[in-house]
Amino acid sequence: MSRPTPNARDRILTAANKLFYSEGIRAVSLDNIAEKAGITKKTVYYHFKSKDDLVEAYLVSRDQPNLTLYRKWFSEADGGLPDKVAAIFFQIAVSARHPKWKGCGFLRTAAELANMPGHPAMKVGAAHKKKFETWLTEEFQAVDLEQPEALARHIVLLLDGAFSTILVHRDADYAEAAGNAASALVLGAMQKGPVAGKPSVKSMG
Template sequence: MDEIASATRVTKRTLYNHFQSKDQLLACVLEAQNELALAAFATFGDQLSGSPTAIVDVLFRDLAVWADRPRWAGSGFTRLVIELADLPGHPARAIARRHKALLETHLGDLLKRAGVREAHRRAREIWLLSEGAISLMLVHGDRAYASAAADAAKRLLRSPSR
């Protein structure tokens, strides 16, 4: 809170007048970030059209481009949930969970429009590949995990429904 107060040029007392706790402040920041990220994904989602393979190609290509940014640190929502792993009831975790679920649902809707059977199930599997690629790109610093995940996603889409 000291650093936030200093950066915003207000006193800690002023911060606590607006936010009851550090956790509430974190939840408000994350909620605002959620809105920005959803708006960005909706815009990005406009590029995700055409065949299911084209959707996957763009999704993972853009993931690799995102990972190539200087000081890229992956998904803030995922990192935050990992940081708060021992606090399952933390409000920020609920926001992160809702955020990830909305993105997965949006991907499922896009896949359904592209004619994918069991689109929301496939979206969950593809989202899992995306999150795994993000984590491994952070660990290894190797963007090739995005293309490996894309290849796996395309195999999923080609596999017969169970």
């Protein structure tokens, strides 16, 4: 059975994903995207009112797939909570060793738009990072760790630091080092015991 032909908007977004991620948003023009998508520039403007609109849509299209992938790496990892958190970093290290890997698309876009804090894409990127942080917080709350919000924020800082440092040094080992640090943070929080007044995870089993 043949696959349905992607509509024009989907083709534009696919082309934008490939070009914006590989070359950066400032280096890519709407002409480049139209050519990559095999359509006219007029068609691009029919679906997206401006390049800024398309950059925003590009990040929106990456939001849920990325979050779903993080959750998958976490849930499928063997071991306890520290191992599951570390697995996210270790999988990023695997991805970073691929020649086409160019880092976190959200962070790279934020860097290119650093002088435009009100840009719609900046808001999408901030929301994406906050969703990841909130999800981690909920995972830590589920096992009654103390200060789950602070712990989740520390993990986010390690993750985004790893993304940036890998690009500087071109060395994926930094993601593994950050993963080990994240694992140690989670283990330390677990060793402090559950929140006062709540039964431990073991006693609830």
